[in-house]
Amino acid sequence: MVGLFRANVYRIILKYPGMANIKDVAEKAGVSTASVSRVLSGKKNVSDEMRQRVMAAVEELDYQPNLVARSLRSKRSRTVGLIVSDIRNPFFTDVSRAVEDTVHERGYALFLCNTDEDPAKEALYLQQMQAQKVAGIIYSPTRQSAHNFSNLDISAPTVVIDRAVRSAAVDMVLIDNVDAAYRLTLHLIENGFRRIAGLFGDASVTGRQRREGYERALQESDLRPPAGQALYIPPKIEAGRETALELLTQDQPPDAVVTTNSLLTAGALMAIRERGLPIPDAVGLVGFDDTTWGALVEPAVTIIAQPTYEIGATAAKLLLEREEQPDRSPRKVILQGKLVVRGSSGPVGQSP
Amino acid sequence: MVGLFRANVYRIILKYPGMANIKDVAEKAGVSTASVSRVLSGKKNVSDEMRQRVMAAVEELDYQPNLVARSLRSKRSRTVGLIVSDIRNPFFTDVSRAVEDTVHERGYALFLCNTDEDPAKEALYLQQMQAQKVAGIIYSPTRQSAHNFSNLDISAPTVVIDRAVRSAAVDMVLIDNVDAAYRLTLHLIENGFRRIAGLFGDASVTGRQRREGYERALQESDLRPPAGQALYIPPKIEAGRETALELLTQDQPPDAVVTTNSLLTAGALMAIRERGLPIPDAVGLVGFDDTTWGALVEPAVTIIAQPTYEIGATAAKLLLEREEQPDRSPRKVILQGKLVVRGSSGPVGQSP
DNA sequence: GGTGCCGATGTAATCGATTCCAGGACGTTC
């Protein structure tokens, strides 16, 4: 007797609330589970009476469909995965927010992963997401993966962001990195800087592309990267700081530094401060990404503002569009960075 | 004939690679699916020969278990949900990274949601996560939800972070906000500030607690919040800026401002700059959270550094522990913020 | 040698939905 009572309590706890399943709803409404499913999935060919009875039962039982069961049977889920190197990079923070907003509007949930630019971690996450049967993946590949993208056997729809890949058979949302870095560097040259060092991220293809734009701008003005002062380094604040410290101690230090992401910019700024050099009079500084701090430091830092929110939102839209039209030909959306001129880039000799 | 051929191609595409299921593995190995499952789940009572045959078939077919099917049957998933107000708040960015690291180590994936402090969105996300059958939820509730936490009928294991809730029946990871704000305010007083304004976030209970610490510190020194200068406002940069601008225009402006999160700190800093007031000589400024920029602006901002990574990691560990021991009594982990003294907080009249 | 236990394996039920298919009711057409 006691045993039975216990069992009942247990059952009640387990069943209530929100634990009713489609069978319970069907019973309560006096219809089949097939009909419940039809009503809930908004199919037509359902009578008004049926619809009402089912909805009443749903209300009464506080029924919530089990999404796991649903995706098992229907072979698709309302979940998308986002793979970035590190969510703490403000660029990816903003992108992730945009992605989440956009997919959420359409009833999708978001898986988030950080790869730390580690191809092994990346491969693992890609596999895990596919095992979870995500509807699609938004993905910022490491340099290695960008190279052999086609070997990655990703079967889920994929949108690549921020970093171009070789394979053309995938949607991409990028900015024109060569052009952005070109404009950024040109701006320094126009303001009178001549020995322009460059700190480029070594983990992704964006570093290479941005270096290309940097070199092109120098070339066109008959300048060259100062020897040993255009370097690929890990995209981390500490690496930026240490490398910049070293540059600034050399015999012929640079009169300006181009950096290609906000972490390197922060590191370089710290180094310049530590050396006690006035910006921009002794050293100019420019970078990428519009961070909170970039506008707050003094002088504020000249940067290329990437349309982060738009990148994330566009990627999410492309992905969900592909759900509808799996065979649509792949698109490559190229957005423009915006040069935001502030105090850190000169002109030389005219700062207050 | 053509039709048949097509069908085969389609099947091949669908099946390969990585599309083998447990039945395929069982057939290839010449055993039952039950045995495959037993081998893969690392159960004992499996012969060596069985293990080898199954593993060989798994290799050969590049089999990956379908996690959706697995969680449907076994009624648990290796996914945890994280619900924050906005991932772009540096506090939550860091926490999310810590959570992801920690759950990933144990083979779990992470769902991320932003509620924008909107109880409706929050309720929706909570429901959605439970429908997805997450293993647990890490959750930073809005003020409203913190109040009626027990009414939320969350059936999944939950760990509340950052913001205490009324119900004691849930794990929590918090910092001692009253004490932190007390120390922060006391520090200003000790440095000679007297008219200390306060900008407190209005969306969460942390704002209230931090105000309590602020008031306590003032009281103990026989001071009071300047009339109309201790305010609850939305935790956004723009709100912080506008409110601070207004404060600084009053007849008797504050000689220092306490802010309770990094967004309000940034806003207040902008306002002080716009008014052309020197920090800390005309106005002192202190806040919460150790952001990149807080150390880079001049003068650098005195703050309470919250142990963000530890908070996230601890919350994740508590959650996964509860998987093992569902009936363990709830724990409340209280961590300490660390006062990081920098230039923005004085002492008055002695800045270089 | 019978009994009982244990370890290894297979068969089949099960999780909770969707979806294929069959069939009944009803209307239309010739």
Next chain:
DNA sequence: GAACGTCCTGGAATCGATTACATCGGCACC
């Protein structure tokens, strides 16, 4: 009134795993 199409509904298969239960062989014990 037979034939046919359409609309609505329910029964049952299905998705791909886990797991309860049954079976069987071998070994120890009395």
